[in-house]
Amino acid sequence: MKDERWLLPEGIEEVLPREARVLEALRRKLLDSYDSWGYELVMPPFIEYLESLLTGTGNDLDLQTFKLTDQLSGRMMGIRADMTPQVSRIAARHLQQAAPLRLCYMGSVIKTRPDSFANSRSPLQIGAELYGHSGVESDVEILCLMTETLHQAGIGDPYIDLGHVGIYRGLAEQAGLNVEQESRLFDALQRKARTEIEACLHDWKLNDEIAAMLLALVDLNGGEETLRQANIKLKAAAGPVQTALKNLVAIAEELRRRQPDLNLHFDLAELRGYHYHTGVVFAAYVAGRGLAIAQGGRYDDIGEVFGCARPATGFSTDLKVLIETAETIPAPRAIFAPAGSDPAMLKYIGELRQQGERVIQALPGQQGDAAAMNCEREIVNQGGSWTVV
Numbered sequence: 001m002k003d004e005r006w007l008l009p010e011g012i013e014e015v016l017p018r019e020a021r022v023l024e025a026l027r028r029k030l031l032d033s034y035d036s037w038g039y040e041l042v043m044p045p046f047i048e049y050l051e052s053l054l055t056g057t058g059n060d061l062d063l064q065t066f067k068l069t070d071q072l073s074g075r076m077m078g079i080r081a082d083m084t085p086q087v088s089r090i091a092a093r094h095l096q097q098a099a100p101l102r103l104c105y106m107g108s109v110i111k112t113r114p115d116s117f118a119n120s121r122s123p124l125q126i127g128a129e130l131y132g133h134s135g136v137e138s139d140v141e142i143l144c145l146m147t148e149t150l151h152q153a154g155i156g157d158p159y160i161d162l163g164h165v166g167i168y169r170g171l172a173e174q175a176g177l178n179v180e181q182e183s184r185l186f187d188a189l190q191r192k193a194r195t196e197i198e199a200c201l202h203d204w205k206l207n208d209e210i211a212a213m214l215l216a217l218v219d220l221n222g223g224e225e226t227l228r229q230a231n232i233k234l235k236a237a238a239g240p241v242q243t244a245l246k247n248l249v250a251i252a253e254e255l256r257r258r259q260p261d262l263n264l265h266f267d268l269a270e271l272r273g274y275h276y277h278t279g280v281v282f283a284a285y286v287a288g289r290g291l292a293i294a295q296g297g298r299y300d301d302i303g304e305v306f307g308c309a310r311p312a313t314g315f316s317t318d319l320k321v322l323i324e325t326a327e328t329i330p331a332p333r334a335i336f337a338p339a340g341s342d343p344a345m346l347k348y349i350g351e352l353r354q355q356g357e358r359v360i361q362a363l364p365g366q367q368g369d370a371a372a373m374n375c376e377r378e379i380v381n382q383g384g385s386w387t388v389v
Contacts, residue, residue, distance in 0.1 A: 013320075022323050023124065027124075027319060030126060031104065034145070040104070042103050043107065044080070044089075044090060046108070047077055047079050048078065050067060053065065053080060055302075061081055064113065065079065066079040081109050081112070082316075083107060083109060083127070084299075084316060093307070100130060101130070102128070105125075105128075105129075106124070107124070125317070126316065127317065128145055139279070142296060142314055143251075144259065147259065149315075150294065153325075160283070161265045161282060162265070163271065163272075163280070165273075165278065166241070167234070167268050168189065168217060168274070171217075171234075171237060174241070175206050192269060197218060220233065220269065221265070224266070226267075226268070227266060230268060231245065247280065280298050289325060293322065297315075299314075333358065333377075334375040335357055335388055336362065336373055336378045337379040339366075344385075349379070
């Protein structure tokens with residue numbers, strides 16, 4: 001029988017040296033960048049009680065979470081599939097303050113099935129959250145930090161897809177849809193299944209005006225002209241829809257002022273995280289890749305169940321996806337040093353390492369030269385002194 005003990009579960013990957021080096025370098029770079037924006041690092045636990053882990057997140061995350069029984073308490077526990085709810089719990093329970101609170105995080109998560117970023121079930125999730133401010137400016141700050149993350153990772157010219165869950169939510173309320181109808185229409189909108197949507201609207205005998213507005217969501221996607229079209233096609237919508245649309249326009253205008261060259265796309269039928277988000281939703285894409293490489297949105301009052309309801313907005317991405325998408329991945333630069341214990345040479349090696357150089361010293365009798373050790377430079381003795389050539 002063939003030995004397959006080395007096989008890993010589908011969607012669970014090992015990270016080998018070159019990729020691990022790049023991942024770690026990018027992790028440090030991004031966390032330093034977030035720190036420069038005032039975002040404090042938190043480190044949530046890998047596992048916690050299920051009712052805390054899934055609070056306010058809806059059914060989607062429940063299906064993605066591995067569950068097990070705590071042998072000490074007998075209570076159900078979950079392995080985190082998303083760090084955002086954990087960060088919200090930390091913010092609500094331990095970091096209550098009147099001023100806006102900025103937090104960032106990075107760590108492994110485990111999912112029962114591949115997520116919307118890639119085919120991996122073990123992403124390295126990194127992200128940032130801003131609590132305590134409900135204005136356009138906090139959403140735009142998070143969007144700018146997300147685009148800065150992509151640029152730091154070497155991803156050029158992404159385009160940002162913007163939507164707002166309040167538009168569909170307001171139309172569904174105005175139409176008087178029950179929970180089952182709202183869910184069915186939501187599913188059809190995500191697939192942009194026009195024929196199915198038309199059949200639903202006909203079967204439910206909605207008045208022509210509200211039916212036309214719900215159907216219009218299918219086609220309200222594209223460039224900035226989409227917002228102008230939305231103002232026309234949704235002019236009969238009730239107050240909550242108009243408020244949501246104005247909020248989306250204001251976010252787009254402010255984002256355009258700060259990043260005039262950013263590629264913006266709008267899709268009013270895109271409702272990712274519908275049961276979780278409360279306002280603007282957004283995702284980043286690059287040409288040639290159908291899946292989002294980063295995403296986020298507003299999710300106000302998630303901390304209410306923990307005793308501290310605050311406005312909140314944030315984004316997350318997967319470090320593995322970022323390095324897969326990056327245009328170039330730098331090869332490690334290293335210096336090869338000969339074997340031996342000459343004090344002057346060892347001192348020189350130490351000085352180079354303190355300067356940030358990567359120095360690999362040969363072992364006596366080893367096979368493989370500098371090239372075999374992926375070193376493009378060597379330490380040699382020239383005229384009685386050690387130098388790099």
